[in-house]
Amino acid sequence: MSTNPVVSPAIEIRGLVKRFGATVAVDGLDLVVGRDEIVAVLGPNGAGKTTTIDVCSTLIPAGGGTVRVAGYDVSREPAAVRQRISVTGQFAALDDELTGTENVELFGRLLGLGRSESRRRASELLERFSLADAAGRRVKTYSGGMRRRLDLAVSIVRPPEVLFLDEPTTGLDPRSRAELWDIVRDLNEDGTSILLTTQYLEEADRLAHRIVVIDHGRVVAEGTAEALKERVGGSVIEVTPIDPAIPGPVCDALAGLGQVVVEAETGVVAVKVADGVDVLAVARSLDAAGVAVSELGTRRPSLDEVFLALTGTGVDA
Amino acid sequence: MSPLVGTTALAARNLTKMRRNSASVIGAVVFPILFLVLFNTVLNRAMTGIGIDYVQYLPPAVTVQAMFFAAMSTAFYLTDDRASGVFARCRTLPIGRLSPLVARALADLTRAAVSLLVVLVVSMLLGFRFRAGVLPALGYVVLALGFALVLILGCGLVGLYAKNAETAVVLVEVPYLPVLMLSSAFVPADRFPDWLEPVVQASPITKVVDALRALSGGGPTASVLPTALVWCIGLAVVFLVVGARRMKVAT
Numbered sequence: 001m002s003t004n005p006v007v008s009p010a011i012e013i014r015g016l017v018k019r020f021g022a023t024v025a026v027d028g029l030d031l032v033v034g035r036d037e038i039v040a041v042l043g044p045n046g047a048g049k050t051t052t053i054d055v056c057s058t059l060i061p062a063g064g065g066t067v068r069v070a071g072y073d074v075s076r077e078p079a080a081v082r083q084r085i086s087v088t089g090q091f092a093a094l095d096d097e098l099t100g101t102e103n104v105e106l107f108g109r110l111l112g113l114g115r116s117e118s119r120r121r122a123s124e125l126l127e128r129f130s131l132a133d134a135a136g137r138r139v140k141t142y143s144g145g146m147r148r149r150l151d152l153a154v155s156i157v158r159p160p161e162v163l164f165l166d167e168p169t170t171g172l173d174p175r176s177r178a179e180l181w182d183i184v185r186d187l188n189e190d191g192t193s194i195l196l197t198t199q200y201l202e203e204a205d206r207l208a209h210r211i212v213v214i215d216h217g218r219v220v221a222e223g224t225a226e227a228l229k230e231r232v233g234g235s236v237i238e239v240t241p242i243d244p245a246i247p248g249p250v251c252d253a254l255a256g257l258g259q260v261v262v263e264a265e266t267g268v269v270a271v272k273v274a275d276g277v278d279v280l281a282v283a284r285s286l287d288a289a290g291v292a293v294s295e296l297g298t299r300r301p302s303l304d305e306v307f308l309a310l311t312g313t314g315v316d317a
Numbered sequence: 318m319s320p321l322v323g324t325t326a327l328a329a330r331n332l333t334k335m336r337r338n339s340a341s342v343i344g345a346v347v348f349p350i351l352f353l354v355l356f357n358t359v360l361n362r363a364m365t366g367i368g369i370d371y372v373q374y375l376p377p378a379v380t381v382q383a384m385f386f387a388a389m390s391t392a393f394y395l396t397d398d399r400a401s402g403v404f405a406r407c408r409t410l411p412i413g414r415l416s417p418l419v420a421r422a423l424a425d426l427t428r429a430a431v432s433l434l435v436v437l438v439v440s441m442l443l444g445f446r447f448r449a450g451v452l453p454a455l456g457y458v459v460l461a462l463g464f465a466l467v468l469i470l471g472c473g474l475v476g477l478y479a480k481n482a483e484t485a486v487v488l489v490e491v492p493y494l495p496v497l498m499l500s501s502a503f504v505p506a507d508r509f510p511d512w513l514e515p516v517v518q519a520s521p522i523t524k525v526v527d528a529l530r531a532l533s534g535g536g537p538t539a540s541v542l543p544t545a546l547v548w549c550i551g552l553a554v555v556f557l558v559v560g561a562r563r564m565k566v567a568t
Contacts, residue, residue, distance in 0.1 A: 057409045060566070082411040093402030097334045109326035110410050154406075 008071035010035050010162045010193030011056060015065035018051050018217075025051040027217035028065070033162075038184070038194045040208035042201065044311060048217035049197035050090065053164045056195070057087045070161045086155035087164045092147040093154075096140035100131050100150050103139060104157060111158045118157075125153040129183065145176025152183055156192075163187060165196040169203060181207055201303035211303075215311040229300045232309045236302075237282060239269045240295035253289040257282070272301065323412035327420030328427075331394065335428060341390060345428050349383045349436045356503075357443055369505070370534075373448075376440035377529035378502035380461050381522060383436050385497065387429035388468030389489045395421055395476025396485035414564070421476075422469050429465035433458065449535040457532040460545065464525050467549045470556035477563045502526045521548035 011033035018026040026048040033039045041049050054060045056069055058078040067074045070084040094103050101122045108118030126135045129149040134142060139150065148168060155163060165184065169177040184207060188194055198204050204211045205225045213221040213228070221228055237257070241250045244267025251260045251269055260271045279298055286293060301309075335341040356375055364371040398404040398417070407417045437445075447454035472489050479485035497503075499513065500522035509517050517523055528545035531538040 059405055059408055079411060082409055085409060087406060087409045089402045089405065091402050093406040095330070095334065095401075095403065097337050098330070102330075102333070106326060106330050107410075110323045110407070110412055112322065112411075 008068065009033060010037065010070060011039075011195055012068040013052070013056070013065070014067075016052065016055060016062055016067055017064035018048070018055060018060070019063050025217055026055070026063075029214065029217060030219060031212055033193055033195050035193055036188065036191060037210065038188050038196065038208045039210045039212060040204035041195065041197045041212050041214055042199075042204050042307065043197075043214040045199070047214045047311075049214065050166055051217075052214075053087065053166050053195070053197060057085055057164055058082055059087075084161040085164065086158075086160035086162075088151050088155045088166065088168055090166045090170060092151035094139050094147060094151060097138060099136050099138055100126055100142070101135045103150060104153055107154045108157045113157070121157055125157065126150075129153050130179075143176075145172055145179065148172060148176065148180055149183065152180070152187075156187060159187075159190065160192060163192050163194045165194060167197055167199065169198070169200065177203070201307055205303050213307065213310050221306075221310045225303055226300075228303070228306050228310075232301055232306045234272055234274050235277075235298045235300060236270050236272050236305070237277070237279065237298050238296070239286070239293050241267060241269065242292040242294050244268070249289065249291045250286070250293065253286050253291050254282070268295075272305070320413035320416055323410070324416045324420045324423070327407070327417055328423040331420055331424030332427060334394070335390065335424065341428070344386045344390070345383075345432045346435050348386060349379055349432055350439050352379045352382065353436065353439050353443060367508075372440075372444040373446070373534050374530070376436060376445045377526050377533060379440070380433060380436050380457075380529060381464065381502055381526055382497060383432035384429055384461060384465035384468055385493055387425050387432055387465050388472040389486065389493070390428060390472075391421055391425045391469045392472040392475040392479065392485040392489045393482050394425075395473055396479045397482040399476070400481050418473060418560075418564070421473065422466065425469050426462065426466060429462055429469075433461050433465075445533070447533050449532060453532040453535075453538065456538075456542075457529055460525065460528055460532065460542075460549075463549055464545075467553045467556070470553055470560065474556050474560050474563065477560060496520070496522060500526060521545075521552065524548050 009032050011031065013029055013031040016026050016029040017024070029048065029052060031039075031041070031052070041052065043049050051060070055062045055067055056074060058074050058081050061075060069081045072080040072084070074081050095106070098106070101119075104122035104125055105118045108121050109115070113121060123132070123135065126132050129152065131146060131149060131153070134146060139147065142150065152168070168184070169180050172180065181203070184194060184196070196207065210223065211225055211228060212219055221231060223231065237254070239250050239254065241247050247262045247267050247269050251262065254260050254269060254271045257273050257277070258271045260269060262269050279296070283296055286296070335345075353375065356379070357371065361371045364374065395404075404417055408414070413419075447457070475485055475488045479488055499517055500520040501517060502522060506514055506517045506523060524541060524545040525548070527541040528538065530536060531541050
């Protein structure tokens, strides 16, 4: 191998293809994750996110294309790849009948740590992930957030060069999600490159340096959250009626600009417009129609709107 | 790192899980005792009536049954590990590809050994004796555990295919009963209906139970032991070949 593993990207996927029978799960995917980067792979169910992680983590063979992780080819040097990665799957892969400590210790032993070293590492990680109080309890008594934290602790018993997180916060409450994000950021700051898949646009926006949107096994867009918003273009004019319970007049006044959407909770009326629309003209037309508003402004489209524009489906579709 | 460390760490973890699961403990220890005591109490007189030394006849049957129970645990726990993701996670670790499977087999073989010890101790309390001497007695233990290993391989195969632990248990429990009943384990082959007797005679379970009886009771082993061994080796090879193919894609 001519590649120098030290300077090679954390993950380098070129033209990855993977079929399951007649189903094409991944269809010519290209993706590069640089060292020390957090990249979020965003896509609807069935877009090929988990399959991509399965190939990268040497679980299943690629059907075509090349995949290098930490500088090593996953099909030719899987053992070298496994030395350098950790995977946290969609469902916390833990032993319910074992305690938190025992779970971490087991993987310490599997990764070649001695008995006492495994124990020391387990107590250190459980402390760091706020699980020290529950260390001696069986995992079946843990909450969803605790399980996810323990799962991550297991993943970094030996700090990996590359960490795969497959929908790490699916099913978590907002507080547990925020806690997990902090942990992921810390890991990244300690030098771990991270590829995470998610269905949560907010997660991608908040956590990742770069977002790769995939659909039907292909990359449909790539860039920072800002760049993606830029790419889809346009902006959104938002108007808050003086009485949010009566959005009707505002809707009528804005109807000429495009499709009008009323946010059910707040009563804010939003309409997506092309770049360069004169906001003052909008204000004047509202005034001319005799509609009183308490707030008027423009914003970039949200990632949700970007995603919809790129894939033609909602994330949860 | 030596692949042994990973395998033994996983095997120890498997044993811990079994120890903490009361169903596993009951299956490994209580069931064999119940079978020995109940069958001996209920059937001893009837079987003596047809000329069978039941205290000597029953233990090899319960031995084979206990080996079945140990192997069923393989199917259950292996599927459970696949369903929970632990199996997949192990496959992304720098440990031997076969370590999780070898660890599973080691743990269940240990469980089989514990069950065998229980069966033999209780049997001896009931009056069972190794009449053929020390070497055949050792042969009994080796054949019993060897047969357990064959069953573990077969049930491991089920564990690699089944979608969840419940399915796996059904897939091994359903064949278990007819396979065990249609053998000489509990009733001599010549006591079956005429049309069934050839089936019973041909059964590998019959061969193994007959060999265990010869090794414990002192009958001629030359006529039964080789057939039992050929069956065990043949089945093991089939299970291993199919299992190796499945391992390439199983997650």
